[in-house]
Amino acid sequence: MAKVTSADVARASGVSRTTVSYVLNATQGVSVSDATRRRVLDAASRLGYAPSAAARTLRRGRSDLVLCVLPDWPVGPAVEAMIDRLADELAGRGMSVLVHHVRGERPLTDLLRAVTPHTVVGLAPFDPDDVRAMRQAGIGVVSTFDDVASGPGATTDAAADDPQRRIGLAQAERLAGRGCRRIGYATTPDPRVAAFAGGRLAGVREACAALGLEPPLVVEVDLSERSGAEAVRAWRSAGVDGVAAYNDEVALAVLAGTRAEGVAVPDGLAVVGVDDIPVAALASPPLTTVWQSLDLQAAYLAACVTAALDGRPQPVRPRQEVELVPRASA
Amino acid sequence: MAKVTSADVARASGVSRTTVSYVLNATQGVSVSDATRRRVLDAASRLGYAPSAAARTLRRGRSDLVLCVLPDWPVGPAVEAMIDRLADELAGRGMSVLVHHVRGERPLTDLLRAVTPHTVVGLAPFDPDDVRAMRQAGIGVVSTFDDVASGPGATTDAAADDPQRRIGLAQAERLAGRGCRRIGYATTPDPRVAAFAGGRLAGVREACAALGLEPPLVVEVDLSERSGAEAVRAWRSAGVDGVAAYNDEVALAVLAGTRAEGVAVPDGLAVVGVDDIPVAALASPPLTTVWQSLDLQAAYLAACVTAALDGRPQPVRPRQEVELVPRASA
DNA sequence: CTGAAAGCGCTTACAG
DNA sequence: CTGAAAGCGCTTACAG
Numbered sequence: 230m231a232k233v234t235s236a237d238v239a240r241a242s243g244v245s246r247t248t249v250s251y252v253l254n255a256t257q258g259v260s261v262s263d264a265t266r267r268r269v270l271d272a273a274s275r276l277g278y279a280p281s282a283a284a285r286t287l288r289r290g291r292s293d294l295v296l297c298v299l300p301d302w303p304v305g306p307a308v309e310a311m312i313d314r315l316a317d318e319l320a321g322r323g324m325s326v327l328v329h330h331v332r333g334e335r336p337l338t339d340l341l342r343a344v345t346p347h348t349v350v351g352l353a354p355f356d357p358d359d360v361r362a363m364r365q366a367g368i369g370v371v372s373t374f375d376d377v378a379s380g381p382g383a384t385t386d387a388a389a390d391d392p393q394r395r396i397g398l399a400q401a402e403r404l405a406g407r408g409c410r411r412i413g414y415a416t417t418p419d420p421r422v423a424a425f426a427g428g429r430l431a432g433v434r435e436a437c438a439a440l441g442l443e444p445p446l447v448v449e450v451d452l453s454e455r456s457g458a459e460a461v462r463a464w465r466s467a468g469v470d471g472v473a474a475y476n477d478e479v480a481l482a483v484l485a486g487t488r489a490e491g492v493a494v495p496d497g498l499a500v501v502g503v504d505d506i507p508v509a510a511l512a513s514p515p516l517t518t519v520w521q522s523l524d525l526q527a528a529y530l531a532a533c534v535t536a537a538l539d540g541r542p543q544p545v546r547p548r549q550e551v552e553l554v555p556r557a558s559a
Numbered sequence: 560m561a562k563v564t565s566a567d568v569a570r571a572s573g574v575s576r577t578t579v580s581y582v583l584n585a586t587q588g589v590s591v592s593d594a595t596r597r598r599v600l601d602a603a604s605r606l607g608y609a610p611s612a613a614a615r616t617l618r619r620g621r622s623d624l625v626l627c628v629l630p631d632w633p634v635g636p637a638v639e640a641m642i643d644r645l646a647d648e649l650a651g652r653g654m655s656v657l658v659h660h661v662r663g664e665r666p667l668t669d670l671l672r673a674v675t676p677h678t679v680v681g682l683a684p685f686d687p688d689d690v691r692a693m694r695q696a697g698i699g700v701v702s703t704f705d706d707v708a709s710g711p712g713a714t715t716d717a718a719a720d721d722p723q724r725r726i727g728l729a730q731a732e733r734l735a736g737r738g739c740r741r742i743g744y745a746t747t748p749d750p751r752v753a754a755f756a757g758g759r760l761a762g763v764r765e766a767c768a769a770l771g772l773e774p775p776l777v778v779e780v781d782l783s784e785r786s787g788a789e790a791v792r793a794w795r796s797a798g799v800d801g802v803a804a805y806n807d808e809v810a811l812a813v814l815a816g817t818r819a820e821g822v823a824v825p826d827g828l829a830v831v832g833v834d835d836i837p838v839a840a841l842a843s844p845p846l847t848t849v850w851q852s853l854d855l856q857a858a859y860l861a862a863c864v865t866a867a868l869d870g871r872p873q874p875v876r877p878r879q880e881v882e883l884v885p886r887a888s889a
Numbered sequence: 890c891t892g893a894a895a896g897c898g899c900t901t902a903c904a905g
Numbered sequence: 906c907t908g909a910a911a912g913c914g915c916t917t918a919c920a921g
Contacts, residue, residue, distance in 0.1 A: 281899065
């Protein structure tokens with residue numbers, strides 16, 4: 230069967246394409262008689278009419294599509310929840326959300342040959358060239374990545390508010406608060422999240438300095454008991470009695486290492502993670518961790534996009550909430 | 560600045576739009592003089608020209624976009640890896656991959672008003688109406704979901720090859736193999752994955768029957784120590800000495816429950832999970848689990864899509880590999 | 890080797 | 906309340 234167009238529907242219902250469009254889009258400000266409306270609707274469903282997104286987009290000059298660009302690294306359920314929430318919010322305005330994982334090689338430009346989004350939302354840092362190209366093409370650009378991507382151009386204020394840094398602070402303060410005298414940092418070998426790990430470590434460093442402790446002893450830990458055990462040995466021989474881990478998974482590897490080495494937790498070595506993944510509470514001992522409030526950020530993201538949609542100025546970013554979840558490991 | 564079109568590029572480089580199109584698309588079969596080519600390319604980049612995806616799609620009658628439709632439930636890194644692999648494969652053919660999480664309320668049809676994919680790949684079960692609408696609109700439809708969605712219409716052969724079932728079989732066989740006499744099943748309360756849980760449980764049931772054991776004692780376990788402990792008590796009082804869990808996270812909750820109840824693992828209660836998530840090996844004791852080979856399925860998915868692209872018949876689905884990862888918990 | 894022209898399917902002033 | 910017509914930006918036979 231050939232593709233059904235609005236002209237087919239018009240013919241089948243004995244009206245013009247104009248009327249078909251009015252009926253199918255429930256256009257405001259025109260009134261179509263009930264009988265006509267019914268005929269059109271009937272014909273459309275009988276023929277299995279599906280409008281052409283491409284034609285619609287071309288004609289209107291803009292699409293009903295919001296594109297979320299995700300980074301290369303594993304984002305975790307938190308970001309997915311944010312996107313879900315965004316999709317909910319936008320559904321109310323008739324917009325759809327689609328997600329793209331950036332792939333090392335292909336530039337965003339290639340993707341934009343296949344799809345014309347209304348606006349693109351970056352959960353990953355954008356290439357400046359891509360941003361220029363998108364703006365040039367009249368595509369709205371929203372980025373939530375200022376904090377990590379800030380780099381040398383960032384203002385001091387922005388850096389001070391870096392949630393990554395504040396995560397590290399919270400970890401170190403917890404360890405110091407329970408009497409740790411020397412702090413270790415369990416970092417991840419994954420280069421894709423180096424920016425995050427760096428920010429968190431900076432926070433730990435800062436807290437150590439403020440508390441008059443030696444700088445943290447940094448050890449790379451992968452997700453194996455062996456790696457955790459090696460790190461535990463290194464820390465122990467340096468007198469480290471508390472460890473902040475890049476995230477909960479790394480913390481779990483450290484915990485496995487303590488078991489292998491026969492080190493008691495938290496008395497021999499206290500451990501604190503980040504994220505509060507579901508299994509953190511199920512660990513032995515249950516893992517103390519730091520949790521980032523999602524709700525506020527999700528609302529902010531949605532607000533950014535709707536502001537972009539309406540051509541309003543971007544809202545101010547709320548301060549990221551960072552909260553300690555105290556359990557037995559530290 | 561107004562939107563730059565190919566007509567602008569043509570004017571700026573003193574050629575026709577035809578030539579601009581030839582140059583920018585590197586059209587085969589026409590040769591453009593080097594000087595002209597250079598002029599066009601220069602003008603395009605100078606003006607920041609970005610072609611209109613909508614116009615291109617409308618004109619060619621098909622887009623370079625493959626849409627992956629993901630289910631509502633958490634898919635985990637395995638599926639993401641499959642999609643990444645698909646994207647890689649398709650990039651070589653100039654196609655882009657976009658992902659959509661189905662949202663309870665909105666039908667796929669709404670999304671298709673905003674985007675015209677070349678083909679859509681379902682990692683979730685499709686609504687038959689949606690499938691009809693897509694085919695009607697000339698969109699290719701590939702679904703990898705036959706096995707779970709099969710339902711009453713499925714052939715016996717397909718059911719016998721259901722990987723979910725074979726996961727359950729592998730779990731139960733491991734437990735029986737190490738001497739368990741009565742088997743429990745830790746299922747998940749998440750209704751979105753009921754189909755998977757059901758398939759796996761069916762496999763466990765079948766193995767019990769074949770081995771002359773009583774049917775498994777099914778208990779719902781959420782991701783908390785309390786829930787795990789309750790389940791452990793229930794199993795213990797029924798004489799259960801081996802538990803197959805819906806997945807590794809649930810198994811970890813059971814493990815936490817054994818700790819709370821002072822039950823030794825694996826001697827008092829053996830536990831086997833599914834997925835081999837990274838933290839499974841870090842648990843105490845390390846979690847025995849069942850692992851599904853991804854590679855073959857990823858290749859199959861990519862083959863399905865490229866076959867659809869080329870109008871070739873769909874390849875046959877390879878048998879899903881299911882492998883036990885023996886560790887200390889069972 | 891290059892250009893004039895048609896047409897993809899839709900929406901929307903504009904005119905009745 | 907309804908229709909004829911223009912035009913969104915591109916690609917591609919077709920003609921030179």
